[in-house]
Amino acid sequence: MRPAAAIPLSALLFVACTMSPGRAGEAPAAGALTLKVGDEVLVMADGPGKTMRSFPAVGFGSNLFLVAWQEGWQGKGGRSRIYVARVRLDGEPLDPKGIELAPCETGVQEYPRVAFSGGVFLVVWQDMRNGKDCDVLAARVSPEGKVLDPQPIAIAAGPRTQAMPDVAADDKGFIVVWHGFQGEEVFPKVFAARVGADGSRGEPVAVTDGAAPRIAWNAKEHLVIYTAGRAKHWLRMDTDGKALWNPKPRSSSDSIEGDPFCSTCGLSPDAGWLIVCHGGEPNWWYRSLAIQRAARITPEGKKETPGDTSGTYAPKGGVPPENWLDTSFGKKTQPNVGGSANTPSVFPYGGSALASDGRCCVVVWQRYHMGGASNMEMVNGDLLASRLDGWKPLDKEGVPVAASAAEETSPALAGNGAGRLLCVYEKVEDGRTWIVVRTLQTR
Amino acid sequence: MKATLGIAVTALAVAMALWPASHGRAEDKPAPPVPAAADLDNLALVIFDDSVADWVVDRFAGNTMAGSWFYQGPALEVGGLHPNRAPGECVATPDGTVYIMCALSGGSFAKLVEVAPDGTLRLLMGDKGLIEGPMELCRASHPIWNPKEKTLYLAGFNCLRRVVQRSDGSRWVEVVAGIPNKPPTPPPYGKPYVPQDGPATEATFQSWYRGVLCNSRGTFFWLEDRGLRRIEGGTVSSVPLKFTEREESFSFIMRQNLLSLGEDDDTLYISDNYGAGHQRILRCDLKTGQLTRVCGINPKADGDRYKRFGREADGPALTHASDNSGIWGHYDPFHRAIWINGPDASRIRWLKLDGDGWVRTVVGARRPDTKPERFGPRELNGPGIPAEHFISDRYNYFAGTDSRGGLYIIRWTDTTGVWRAYSKKEAKP
Numbered sequence: 078m079r080p081a082a083a084i085p086l087s088a089l090l091f092v093a094c095t096m097s098p099g100r101a102g103e104a105p106a107a108g109a110l111t112l113k114v115g116d117e118v119l120v121m122a123d124g125p126g127k128t129m130r131s132f133p134a135v136g137f138g139s140n141l142f143l144v145a146w147q148e149g150w151q152g153k154g155g156r157s158r159i160y161v162a163r164v165r166l167d168g169e170p171l172d173p174k175g176i177e178l179a180p181c182e183t184g185v186q187e188y189p190r191v192a193f194s195g196g197v198f199l200v201v202w203q204d205m206r207n208g209k210d211c212d213v214l215a216a217r218v219s220p221e222g223k224v225l226d227p228q229p230i231a232i233a234a235g236p237r238t239q240a241m242p243d244v245a246a247d248d249k250g251f252i253v254v255w256h257g258f259q260g261e262e263v264f265p266k267v268f269a270a271r272v273g274a275d276g277s278r279g280e281p282v283a284v285t286d287g288a289a290p291r292i293a294w295n296a297k298e299h300l301v302i303y304t305a306g307r308a309k310h311w312l313r314m315d316t317d318g319k320a321l322w323n324p325k326p327r328s329s330s331d332s333i334e335g336d337p338f339c340s341t342c343g344l345s346p347d348a349g350w351l352i353v354c355h356g357g358e359p360n361w362w363y364r365s366l367a368i369q370r371a372a373r374i375t376p377e378g379k380k381e382t383p384g385d386t387s388g389t390y391a392p393k394g395g396v397p398p399e400n401w402l403d404t405s406f407g408k409k410t411q412p413n414v415g416g417s418a419n420t421p422s423v424f425p426y427g428g429s430a431l432a433s434d435g436r437c438c439v440v441v442w443q444r445y446h447m448g449g450a451s452n453m454e455m456v457n458g459d460l461l462a463s464r465l466d467g468w469k470p471l472d473k474e475g476v477p478v479a480a481s482a483a484e485e486t487s488p489a490l491a492g493n494g495a496g497r498l499l500c501v502y503e504k505v506e507d508g509r510t511w512i513v514v515r516t517l518q519t520r
Numbered sequence: 521m522k523a524t525l526g527i528a529v530t531a532l533a534v535a536m537a538l539w540p541a542s543h544g545r546a547e548d549k550p551a552p553p554v555p556a557a558a559d560l561d562n563l564a565l566v567i568f569d570d571s572v573a574d575w576v577v578d579r580f581a582g583n584t585m586a587g588s589w590f591y592q593g594p595a596l597e598v599g600g601l602h603p604n605r606a607p608g609e610c611v612a613t614p615d616g617t618v619y620i621m622c623a624l625s626g627g628s629f630a631k632l633v634e635v636a637p638d639g640t641l642r643l644l645m646g647d648k649g650l651i652e653g654p655m656e657l658c659r660a661s662h663p664i665w666n667p668k669e670k671t672l673y674l675a676g677f678n679c680l681r682r683v684v685q686r687s688d689g690s691r692w693v694e695v696v697a698g699i700p701n702k703p704p705t706p707p708p709y710g711k712p713y714v715p716q717d718g719p720a721t722e723a724t725f726q727s728w729y730r731g732v733l734c735n736s737r738g739t740f741f742w743l744e745d746r747g748l749r750r751i752e753g754g755t756v757s758s759v760p761l762k763f764t765e766r767e768e769s770f771s772f773i774m775r776q777n778l779l780s781l782g783e784d785d786d787t788l789y790i791s792d793n794y795g796a797g798h799q800r801i802l803r804c805d806l807k808t809g810q811l812t813r814v815c816g817i818n819p820k821a822d823g824d825r826y827k828r829f830g831r832e833a834d835g836p837a838l839t840h841a842s843d844n845s846g847i848w849g850h851y852d853p854f855h856r857a858i859w860i861n862g863p864d865a866s867r868i869r870w871l872k873l874d875g876d877g878w879v880r881t882v883v884g885a886r887r888p889d890t891k892p893e894r895f896g897p898r899e900l901n902g903p904g905i906p907a908e909h910f911i912s913d914r915y916n917y918f919a920g921t922d923s924r925g926g927l928y929i930i931r932w933t934d935t936t937g938v939w940r941a942y943s944k945k946e947a948k949p
Contacts, residue, residue, distance in 0.1 A: 128649065128657050150656035152592075152643030153634060154691065187591065203591065209640060210593040238597040241589055256587070258597050263901050264585040265597070288599060289587030304587035304599075306897065307934075336588050358624055426628075445628070455628040484648075508650040508659070 112439070112464055112476050115516035118168050120501070121175040124148050124160065128509040133501040134200075135514075137491040138193025139220035141165055142499040145189035145200050146512045148175065157185045159202045163222055166497050168516040171222065178216050179229045181206050186214075191491075194246035195274025197225065201232065201242040201253050211240040213255045217276055230278055232270055233257055239268075245292040245299060249316050250274050254290040254301055259283075267303050269318030282318040285310075293350050295343030300350040300374055302339050309333040309354065313378050322378045330380045341374075342431035342438055350374040351465060353402070353429045353440050369402040369425045369442040371468040382468050400468040403444055403461065403475055423447070424455050430490035431465075432498055434519045438465045441478055441488040441500050441517075458486040460502055464519060478515060479504070496520035560840065567834035568887055569870065569880035574943045575907035577883070580928065581620065581635050582937015584897045590622075590631065595641040596901070601633070601937045603919065603930050607848045607861065608731065608777035610920035610928035610938060611663045618922070619644070619663040619672065620938060632660035632674075645674075651700045655683055655691035662728050668738035675728035677701050680720075680740060680751065697740070697751045698725040713746050715758045723756035725749065730772060731779025733788075741788060743779040745772060748790075748804070760809045766820055767794055775863060780850040783873065789858060791849050794819060798829065799842060801849030801858065815841055815849055815860060815871055815879060832864070834879045837871050841879035850918065854925045854947070861918045866911070868918050868929065868941070883907040883929070883941050884916045900934065907941055924948040 124130070126149035133146040142164040151157035159179060162172040179186065184206030191200050198218040203211040214229035233239035237258040244253045251272040256265040267287045271279035284290075287303035287310065298321065299314040310332050312323035324331055333339070337354040344350055356368040372382035384398020397404045403425040425444035432439055441462045445455030461475030479485035484505035492498040498517040503510050579596060586599030602622045603609055611619040616637035623630040632645040645660035652658065661676025674681040679698030683691050697720035704724040707713045716724040730743040740751035741759075746769070748759040763769070771793040772778060780789040788804040790811070800816030815837040817828065828835075833842040843862035849871075850859050857870040860879055867884040871877070886892065886908040893899075895909045910916065915932035922928070922940075925947025929939040942949060 131648075152646065152656055155643075155656050185592075188589075205592060210597070211591060238591075238593045240591050240593070241587065241599075263596075263898060264583065286585070288585055289589050304585070306585055338588065455624075505648050508648065508657075510648055 111519065112462060112472055113518040114462070114476060114478050115168050115518070117479065117504075117513050117515050118164075118170065120144055120146075120162050120164070120170050120512045120514055121148075121160070121173060124175055126150070126157070129155075129157070130160075130510050130512050131487065131503055132188050133487060133489050133503060133512050134189045134191045135164075135489045135491040135499055135501045136191030136193045136198055137493050137499070138198060139196065140493070141171070141220060142491055142514075143191055143193070143198045143200075143218060144170075144499075144501050144512065144514065145178070145191050145202075146501075147187055147189065147202075148177075149185075151185040151187050155185050157187060159186045159189045159200065161189075161191075161198075161200060161218055163220070164499060164514055166493060166516075168499065168514055170514075176218070176222060176224065178202075178218070178224055179204070179214065179227075184208055187211075188241065190243050192244040192246040192251055194250050196220070197274050199244055199246075199251045199253075199272060201244045201255075203240045203242060203255075204229070210236070210238045213239045213242045213253065213257075215242075215244070215253065215272060217274075226276055230272065230276055232272070232278060233268060233281060235259075238265070241289045243290055243292045244272075245294045247294045247299065247316050248296075252292065252299065252316065252318065254284070254292045256288040256290060256303075267301065269301075269314065271316075271318070284314060284318055284320050285312060285323055291339060291341055293341040293343045295346055295348070295350055295376075297346035297376075300341060300343065300378075302341055302352065304336050305332070307334070307336050309336055309339055311352075311374060311378065324378075331378070333380075338428045340429040340431045340440070342433055344373075344433070344438070346376060348373070348467070349376045351431055351438050351440075351468070353431055353442065355426050355429070355442075358426070368397075368404075369429055369440075369444070370398070371400045371402060371440065371465055371470065373468045400470070402440065402442055402463060402470050402473075404473070426455060427458070428487055430488040430500070432490040432492040433494065434464075434492045434496050434498055435494035436496075437471075437519075439463070439490065439492065439498055439517060439519060440465055440470075441490050441502075442475075443486050443488060456484070457482060458484045460485050460488050460500070462500070462517060478502075478517070479513075490517075560836065563833075563835045563840055565828070565831055565833045566867070566885050567878065567880050568885070569882050571943055571945070572882055572887065572908060573890075573906075574945045575883055575941055576903075576944055577905040577907055577910045577929065577939050577941045578903040578949065579901050580618075580938045580940040581633075581641055584901050584934055584936050586936065590643070592633075592642050593640070595635045595639050598641050599936070601641075602629070602935050603938050605915075605917050605919075605930050605932060605935070606775075606777045607780075607850045607859075607918055608662075608733070608920060609930070611665050612920060612922035612926070612928070613665055613670075614667075614923055616922075618920075618928070619665075620919075621660070621662055623647075630660045632663055650693075651677060651679070652681070652694050653692070655693050658693040662732065664732055664734050664740070666734045666738055666740075667736050668734075673734065673740070675732035675742070678703050678725050678727065680725075680732070680742075696720060697756060698723060703727070715744075715747060715749065717749070717756045717758055720751055720754045720756050723749075729776045731777045733779055733781055735781055735785045737785050739785070741779060743790065745770060748779075748788075759804075759806065761804070762808065762810045764810060764812055765818060775846040775848070778848065780858075781853075782851050783853065783856065789814070789849050789851055791847050793846060799844075799847035799862065801847060801860070813838065815858065816847060817842055832862070832867060834869060834881055837877050837879050841869075841871075848918070850921070852921045852927070854921065854923060859918050859921070859927065861916075863917075864915065865917070866913075866915055868916055868927070883910055883927070884912065886911065905939075910939070910941070 149157040160175040212234040213232040217225040239257040242255040270281040427443040429442040448456040459480040460478040463472035581595040582601040590600030726744040742749040778791040844864040
C-alpha cells in the first residue's frame with residue numbers, strides 16, 4: 078500500500094513545551110515553542126527504481142527544499158540513479174516525476190548529499206559507472222529545477238575507491254569531503270575540495286587518515302566527523318580544507334567509541350556544533366540499549382555532555398543522563414528474548430539527522446522494535462524528533478514524526494532558519510520503499 | 521581418579537579401534553600410538569597441529585579503517601561489511617566466487633554480497649524487498665550452493681528460494697519449498713510435535729537458523745530444533761534419527777549453522793550440546809539415521825565430566841576435546857578434516873579424519889617458542905599473516921571453506937570483513 082499523499086490535518090502532532098534556559102550551546106528564545114509535525118507526502122509516486130529507492134538527503138535555499146535520493150537498486154546488475162525534487166515550504170512537491178541528475182548508461186549512483194550556496198544547490202554522490210570502484214561526482218541544480226552540469230563535476234575520479242562524500246556550504250561556496258585510497262596505501266584518507274557556485278573545483282587536499290566524513294559549518298569553521306578505526310573522531314577545519322585541530326592521541330573527550338552513525342550541525346562561532354549518535358550495536362544477548370544521545374562540540378573541539386556518548390548498557394543507578402534522547406528502552410512490550418532479563422523491546426539504533434531552525438537545533442532519530450524471524454531483529458523502524466538546547470533535549474520522550482506499522486528510517490533534515498524544517502525519510506511497506514517528506518515547525 | 525582415568529583410556533582405546541572402520545582411508549596407515557596415560561591425565565588445553573607453521577592468513581574482504589557505511593568496490597577497500605559471525609556464512613563456489621552473508625547480531629540489516637574472482641565486491645541483495653521476483657528487488661537470506669544445479673539457493677523467511685538465471689541475463693528469485701513467513705504450527709498442548717511434511721511448497725519450516733545445506737545430489741537438508749528435514753524431488757520428509765546416547769534429542773542453545781556436509785552424500789555432521797552444557801559433534805548416517813558422537817566429552821560416560829568442562833580444550837576427540845557456549849564442527853573435504861570452533865572460541869582447531877582422533881589447534885594461538893611479531897591494523901589488513909599471530913583477545917570464527925584449501929575466518933574484534941587462511945604447503949592462495 079502506498080503512503081497516503083495527504084493525511085487529514087487532524088492527524089498533525091502537536092507538542093507544546095516550555096523552553097528551559099539554555100545552559101550549553103545556542104540558547105533558544107524564551108517562551109512557549111512547539112514542535113509540530115505535518116502531513117506525510119510522497120515525493121514521487123512512481124519511477125524507474127520500481128520498488129527500490131533509498132538514502133534521502135535534503136538542503137534548503139531560495140525559499141524551497143531540494144530533496145535528493147537514490148532511485149533504484151545499487152547492487153550487482155542494478156542501475157540506481159540520483160534523483161532530485163523540489164519541495165515547497167509547506168511540504169508540497171514541485172517535481173512529481175523527479176529529475177534525474179546525471180543520466181548514464183552504466184554503473185550505479187549512491188549516497189547523495191545536498192547543500193545550497195550562491196543561488197544554487199550542489200548535489201554530491203558516489204558513482205560506480207566504471208563497474209569497479211566508486212568516484213565522487215557532483216552537479217549543481219538551480220532553484221528552478223534545472224541541472225546546471227549535464228556532465229557531472231568530477232570531484233574525485235582517480236583510481237581506487239573514492240567514496241562517502243558530504244558537502245557543506247560556507248562563506249566561500251561549497252566544500253566537499255570524502256574518503257579515498259591513494260597509491261598503494263592500505264587505509265583511506267579524508268579529502269576535501271572546494272567547489273564554487275559557478276561549478277569550478279579546487280584541488281583536493283588530504284585532511285587526515287580516516288573514512289566516512291560528515292561536515293558541518295558553524296559560520297566560522299567546519300567540523301568534520303570521521304571514522305578512525307573503531308571510533309569516531311572529529312577535527313576543526315578552515316574553509317581551505319586545512320585541519321586546525323586534530324589531536325593525536327585522543328582522550329575520551331575527543332572521541333566516541335564504537336564508530337556509531339553520527340549526525341552533526343553547526344550552531345554558531347561561539348557555540349560550536351552539535352552531534353547526535355547512537356550508543357552501539359546490538360550484541361548477541363541484546364543487553365545493548367543503543368540510545369541516541371546528544372553532545373555539543375565546543376568551538377575548541379572538546380565534547381561537552383553530562384552523560385556518556387558511547388557504551389551500550391543501562392545507565393548507572395537507573396537514571397538516564399540528560400543528554401539521552403530516547404528513554405523508552407525500559408518499556409516492556411514483549412517477553413524477554415535472548416535469555417536476558419535486560420532485553421529491551423525498543424532499540425534506538427541507526428541514523429539521525431540534525432538541522433537548525435534558526436534559533437535551536439532539531440534532531441530526528443530512528444528507533445526499532447524487536448521482532449522478526451529470530452525475535453531478535455530490529456523491525457518497524459520509527460522516527461522521533463526533539464528540539465535541542467545545546468545537548469539538552471527539550472522534548473525528552475520524543476515527538477513521533479513517523480510511527481506507523483511500516484518501516485520508517487534513514488531521516489534527513491534541513492531548515493529554513495525561521496522555524497520551518499523538512500524531514501525526508503524512507504518508508505517501507507510490503508517490500509516497497511518510498512521517499513516521503515513531512516514538515517516540522519518549531520514556531 | 522584411577523577409575524576415571526581407566527574409563528577415559530578405555531573409551532579412547534575403543535574410539536581408536538572404531539575410527540578406521542568408519543573412515544576409509546585410515547585403514548592404509550599404521551595405527552597411531554596411544555599416548556601414555558599420564559600424558560592424558562595432565563594434558564594441556566592447547567595442542568598444536570604439526571602444520572601450524574605452514575598456515576598463513578590473508579585479508580579477503582573489507583577494511584578495518586573504511587567505516588561503518590557499506591559501499592561496493594575492490595573487496596579490500598569496502599566499508600561496513602559486517603559479515604555474520606557463524607560458520608557457513610561464506611559460501612565459495614567452484615569458479616572462485618564467494619558469497620558472504622552479512623548482518624548485525626540478531627539478523628538486522630541483512631545483506632548478501634558477492635566477491636568475484638577478480639576481487640570486486642558487489643551487493644546482491646539487501647534487507648528490504650520482496651520474497652519472490654527480480655533478484656535485485658528481493659530480500660537477502662542465507663546463501664546455499666547447489667553443486668548439482670550449479671545454482672544459488674537462499675534459506676530464510678521459513679522457505680527455500682532458488683535464484684534462476686533467465687535467458688536475458690536477469691536473475692529471478694522463486695520459492696521452491698516452504699511457505700514464506702509461515703512457521704510450523706505448534707502442536708496442541710500435551711501432544712507431540714509432528715512436522716508438516718509433504719509437497720515442498722505446502723510444507724512448513726522453522727527458521728533456517730540451525731542450518732540448511734545441499735549435497736552433491738541436489739538434496740537439501742534443513743535442521744530444526746526437533747529434527748532433520750530432507751527436501752528432495754519436490755517433497756519434504758523428516759529423517760528418522762536414532763540417538764545412540766542417553767540424550768535423545770538435540771539441545772541446541774542459541775547457535776546457528778549447526779549442520780555440515782560430510783565426506784559423502786550419506787553423511788552429515790550436526791553440532792549439539794548435552795543438556796548440561798557439554799558440547800558434542802554428531803556424525804549422522806543418513807542411510808540409518810544413526811547419530812554417532814565424533815567429538816566432545818560425554819559427561820555421563822567418558823571421564824571426569826568437569827575436568828575440561830567449558831574449556832576450549834584440545835586432545836582426544838571423545839574424551840578430552842571440549843568447547844564453551846556451544847560447538848561448531850564443519851567438514852572440509854580438501855583437508856578431510858572437521859574444523860572445530862565455537863561461539864566462545866579464540867582458536868580454530870581441526871579433527872583430521874585420517875589422523876589419530878585428536879583435536880589440534882591450527883589457527884589463532886602461538887607456540888611457546890615462536891617469537892611474537894607486531895600484529896596491528898596494518899598487518900591485519902595485509903596478506904600473509906602467520907596463522908600463529910592471527911590472535912584475537914575475543915573470538916576467531918571460521919565461516920566457510922573453498923575447494924582450493926582456503927578457510928574463511930571472521931573476527932569478533934574486527935567486524936569489518938573476512939580473512940582467508942590456507943596452508944602454504946597444500947593450498948592455493
